[in-house]
Amino acid sequence: MNRSDAGSTGPAIVAHELTRRFGDFTAVDAISFTVQSGEVFGFLGANGAGKTTAIRMFTGLLAPTSGSASVAGFDVATESDRVRERIGYMSQRFSLYEDLTVRENIRLYGGIYGLDDATIRERSDVMLAELDFTPSVTSLVRSLPLGWKQKLAFSVALLHQPVVVFLDEPTGGVDPITRRQFWEMIYRAAARGTTVFVTTHYLDEAEYCDRLSIMVDGRLAALGTPAALKREYDVPSLDDVFVRLVRSPVADAG
Amino acid sequence: MNTTPTHRTAPSSWRTLGAFMGKEVRHLLRDRQTLLILLLLPLAQLLLFGFAVRTDIRAVRVLVVAPEPDATTSALQDRFAHSGRFELLPTTSSIDSLDVLMRRGMVDVAVVLEPGLASALRSGGTPQVLVVADGSDPNTGTTMRTYATAVVRDWQQSLGAAPASVRIEPRLRMRFNPTLESVNLFVPGLIALILTMVTSLMTAISLAREKERGTFELLLVSPLRPWQIIVGKVLPYLGLAMANVITVLLAARMVFDVPMRGSAVLLLSSATLFSLVGLALGVLIAAVTSSQLAAMLAALGGTMLPNVMLSGLIFPVASMPAPMQVVSHLVPARWFIEIARGIMLKGSGLELLWPPLTILAAMLLVLLTLAIRRTSPRLA
Numbered sequence: 001m002n003r004s005d006a007g008s009t010g011p012a013i014v015a016h017e018l019t020r021r022f023g024d025f026t027a028v029d030a031i032s033f034t035v036q037s038g039e040v041f042g043f044l045g046a047n048g049a050g051k052t053t054a055i056r057m058f059t060g061l062l063a064p065t066s067g068s069a070s071v072a073g074f075d076v077a078t079e080s081d082r083v084r085e086r087i088g089y090m091s092q093r094f095s096l097y098e099d100l101t102v103r104e105n106i107r108l109y110g111g112i113y114g115l116d117d118a119t120i121r122e123r124s125d126v127m128l129a130e131l132d133f134t135p136s137v138t139s140l141v142r143s144l145p146l147g148w149k150q151k152l153a154f155s156v157a158l159l160h161q162p163v164v165v166f167l168d169e170p171t172g173g174v175d176p177i178t179r180r181q182f183w184e185m186i187y188r189a190a191a192r193g194t195t196v197f198v199t200t201h202y203l204d205e206a207e208y209c210d211r212l213s214i215m216v217d218g219r220l221a222a223l224g225t226p227a228a229l230k231r232e233y234d235v236p237s238l239d240d241v242f243v244r245l246v247r248s249p250v251a252d253a254g
Numbered sequence: 255m256n257t258t259p260t261h262r263t264a265p266s267s268w269r270t271l272g273a274f275m276g277k278e279v280r281h282l283l284r285d286r287q288t289l290l291i292l293l294l295l296p297l298a299q300l301l302l303f304g305f306a307v308r309t310d311i312r313a314v315r316v317l318v319v320a321p322e323p324d325a326t327t328s329a330l331q332d333r334f335a336h337s338g339r340f341e342l343l344p345t346t347s348s349i350d351s352l353d354v355l356m357r358r359g360m361v362d363v364a365v366v367l368e369p370g371l372a373s374a375l376r377s378g379g380t381p382q383v384l385v386v387a388d389g390s391d392p393n394t395g396t397t398m399r400t401y402a403t404a405v406v407r408d409w410q411q412s413l414g415a416a417p418a419s420v421r422i423e424p425r426l427r428m429r430f431n432p433t434l435e436s437v438n439l440f441v442p443g444l445i446a447l448i449l450t451m452v453t454s455l456m457t458a459i460s461l462a463r464e465k466e467r468g469t470f471e472l473l474l475v476s477p478l479r480p481w482q483i484i485v486g487k488v489l490p491y492l493g494l495a496m497a498n499v500i501t502v503l504l505a506a507r508m509v510f511d512v513p514m515r516g517s518a519v520l521l522l523s524s525a526t527l528f529s530l531v532g533l534a535l536g537v538l539i540a541a542v543t544s545s546q547l548a549a550m551l552a553a554l555g556g557t558m559l560p561n562v563m564l565s566g567l568i569f570p571v572a573s574m575p576a577p578m579q580v581v582s583h584l585v586p587a588r589w590f591i592e593i594a595r596g597i598m599l600k601g602s603g604l605e606l607l608w609p610p611l612t613i614l615a616a617m618l619l620v621l622l623t624l625a626i627r628r629t630s631p632r633l634a
Contacts, residue, residue, distance in 0.1 A: 059475045081477065089475040093468030099284050100277065111273020112476045114266055 010073055012037045012164050012195035013058065017067035020053050027053040029218035030067060035197065035211075037163075040190045042212030043199040046246055050218040051199045055168055058197070059089055072163035085113070088157035088165035088194075092172055096153050098142040102133075105141060106156060113160035120159070127155045130188070147178035151185065158189055165189065167198040171205065183208050203238045212238075214245050221245045270478055274486035281460070282490055292456070296448040296498045297505055303440045304510045314398050317343045317361045319352065321369040330365070330409045339401055356388055363387045363402045375413060383410075437510045442594030443567035445499055446587040447558075449525060452495040453532030454539065454557040455550065457487055461540030462549035480629040484622075488533040495529045496522070515601030521594060524607075527614050528590040532557065534621035535586075541628035561587035589613050 013035040020028040028050045035041045045051045056062035058071050060080035069076045072086040096105045103124075110120035128137065131151055135144055144152070150170065157165055167186075171179045183205065186196050190210075198209070206212050207226050214222040214229075222229055222245055226238055233241045282289060316334050320327040323345060334340045343361065355361040366384040368374065374381040385402050389395035464470040473483055499522065506512040514521070535557055543549040562568060564578060565587035571579060582588050589610035596602035604611075 061471065061474055081479075084475060085477045087475065089472060091468050091471050093471075095468040095472050097277065097281070097469060098467075100280055104277070104280055108273055108277045109476075111276070112270050112473075112478055114269055114477065116269075 011035060012039065013041070013069070013071050013197060015054075015058075015067070015069045018054070018057060018064055018069045019066045020050075020057060020062060021065045026218050028057070031215070031218075031220040032067075033213060033220060033223055035164075035195060037195055038190055038193050040186060040196045040198065040208070040210045042206045042209030043197060043215070044201065044203075044206055044212055044242065045199075045215030046201075049215040051215055052168065053218075054215070055166055055197075055199065059087060059166055060084055085160075086163040088160070088162035090153050090157045090165070090167050090170050092169035096141045096149060096156065099140065101138050101140055102135070102144075102152065103137040105152075106137075106159065109156045110159050115160060123159055127159065131155060131185075147174050147181075150174055150178065151182060154182065154185055158194065162194060164195040164197060167196065169199055169201070171200065171202065179205070203242055206238050214242060216245055267479075267482065271482045271486055274473075274478060274482060275489055278460075278486055278490045282494065292452060292494060293497070293501075295451075296444075296502050299444055299448065300441070300502050300505055301509070303444055304437045304506070311394055311397050311401070312339055313341045314339055314362045314401060315343055315360065316340045316402060317352065317355065317364045318345045319347070319349050319364060319366040320345050320371075321347050321367065322371065323347065324372050326372045326375070326413065327367060329412065330367075330406070333405050333409050334365075337401075337405055340405070352386070356386075359388075361388070363398050365402060365406060437506070438512050438599060439595070440567075441502070441506045441510075441512045442591050442598055443565070443587075445502055445525065445594060446528065446561060446565060446567060446590050448498050448502065449495050449529050449590075450532050450557050450561045450587060452498060453491055453529045454536040455553040456494075457491055457533050457536030458539040458543075458549040458553040459546055460491075461487060461537060462543055462546045465540065465544060466546055480626050483629060484534075484537050484625060487537065488530070491533060492526070492529050495532075496526065499525045512598065514598055516597035516603060520604065520607075521597045524590065524593045524597070524611060524614075527611065527618065528586060528593075531586045531614055531618045531621060534618060534625045537625040538621060538628060541625060560585045564588065565591050567591060586614060586617055 011034045013033075015034075016032050017030045018028060018032070019026065019030050031054065043051055043054070053062065057064050058069060058076060060076055060083050063077055071083045074080075074082040074086070076083055097108070100108065106124045106127075107117075107120055110124070115123070124137075133148070133152070135148065141149060141152070154165075154167070154170060157167075171182055174182070179202075186198065186208075190196050198205075200206060209226065211223065211225050212229070213220055222232075222241065224232065229241050230236065230238065233244055235241055235244065318327065318331055318334065320330075327345070331342060331345060335342045340363075349366055352361065352364050352366075356364070364384075364386040366386065368381045368383070371381045383406055385399060385406065387395045387399040387402065461470070464473070478486075503512075503514070503518075503521075507514065536553060539552045539556060540549050543552050560581075564574070564582040564585045565571075566582070567587065571582050571588060574582065592610050593607050593614075596607050
């Protein structure tokens with residue numbers, strides 16, 4: 001994919017022996033992988049496996065203890081300002097401002113990312129049309145149903161057209177129909193060239209990813225396309241892959 | 255639709271800051287209830303302090319005990335009646351009922367005159383006057399005694415007593431606040447209190463709310479820099495704080511005639527400096543706490559309490575135990591109250607007030623540095 005954005009012509013995310021320790025506890029243990037531009041990359045793992053710590057390092061919220069990582073071509077430790085301009089982020093906690101209107105939230109995030117008013121207006125019109133957003137843009141976010149809030153939060157995270165968007169358990173607590181719509185949005189973003197890095201613990205969702213990685217106790221226990229992983233472990237579903245990895249002492253196997 | 259991300263330049267700091275600050279202003283304006291409280295509470299406090307919480311005393315009930323009422327003693331009664339502070343009770347001729355009346359709280363001060371006072375004066379003697387005050391509240395008692403003694407002394411002089419000998423007569427005057435109006439003393443302290451509330455407490459709560467709801471993470475992964483987050487958070491509250499200072503000063507002047515002898519500009523600049531100290535403290539508190547409740551309690555305990563108790567607002571610094579006096583040096587409000595009283599009551603200018611101003615500026619520098627460092631995303 002040809003991008004005018006310097007630094008993003010290579011892979012979207014590269015992790016090399018990325019490690020983060022908290023005292024004696026190693027939350028992320030020397031993980032290495034590469035995510036290509038435009039890929040939908042699933043990041044799976046049980047609670048406490050180190051997913052959130054890894055995301056926090058990629059987004060510049062946490063410094064690596066050792067190893068390195070680059071996002072959109074820039075080092076997360078030394079060039080975090082440049083990384084931050086090029087990523088979008090949606091946390092597992094729903095995070096638009098409830099006491100602001102839909103329009104005010106859009107303007108806020110557009111403004112923080114340095115978009116001018118005309119661009120914000122133009123892109124939000126397109127975005128709301130694509131969302132089929134039926135509530136009024138002058139209604140407070142507080143008054144929207146959860147599904148709308150989540151879809152809106154994702155769209156807002158894409159407003160500045162990031163190179164990579166990080167989604168931390170974006171579909172927690174929403175109904176299956178909204179989840180499906182949400183994944184359609186993810187595909188649309190990927191088709192436009194935005195790399196999507198998504199954590200989830202719904203294994204049916206993992207099937208939608210181009211490739212996925214499974215973290216166990218801070219290590220990268222498996223990495224591949226859903227089909228390849230099922231083949232490798234000779235099981236019919238990702239559920240089985242996951243259960244097998246989490247149960248077996250992978251940490252020793254490396 | 256264009257599918258590739260456009261060429262990007264680093265977002266302009268001011269645009270980014272402006273977008274963020276606009277959001278803070280909207281938060282403030284949207285929560286009408288809180289805003290109304292923040293705007294009206296200071297006025298309510300001023301009226302409360304001005305009318306109800308007073309350390310000067312009015313309507314002291316005074317009983318003159320005159321065994322031989324005559325023109326001389328009624329001159330004394332007239333003086334009490336016209337002093338504006340006393341409520342004159344019907345004169346009695348006997349001291350017998352005094353104890354009972356005071357016990358019942360019907361008499362605050364009694365002035366007991368000697369029998370044969372007039373004739374003693376005429377013959378050049380030195381008759382004695384006994385002033386008895388209700389001492390169950392020592393502060394009030396002392397004040398009432400002082401008032402009563404002053405009236406008696408004036409009266410004594412008007413009688414032209416002791417013309418024969420030359421005496422050195424001390425004349426007392428309370429400078430800067432000659433009528434000892436306690437409201438004059440409270441207004442600077444009240445401003446400190448209000449500023450602390452609006453700055454430290456409100457910013458701490460507002461930032462802690464963002465942390466609690468997860469919006470803070472979004473700000474940290476955005477191109478916003480820590481100083482922009484802090485400035486954007488702080489400036490709208492600074493505006494609110496200044497609005498409060500101005501309304502309280504105007505109300506104090508119109509309702510209580512509180513003087514402004516020095517430069518109003520210097521006072522407002524000092525208030526801005528003091529507010530910035532409070533705001534930095536609020537940001538710092540929010541940075542080290544993880545919930546709104548914890549931030550609120552920390553702000554109350556860490557800023558409101560010392561600013562009220564150790565600043566000289568209620569208890570004079572000079573009468574604190576020595577260790578507390580040392581601690582009071584760390585309390586920003588102590589310095590601000592010194593500045594505000596200096597400007598408002600004494601008309602002091604920069605040439606006298608630079609030391610406390612420098613101390614506040616130094617506090618701001620330290621707190622701001624800490625706040626920015628604690629807000630940096632890399633700290634976890």
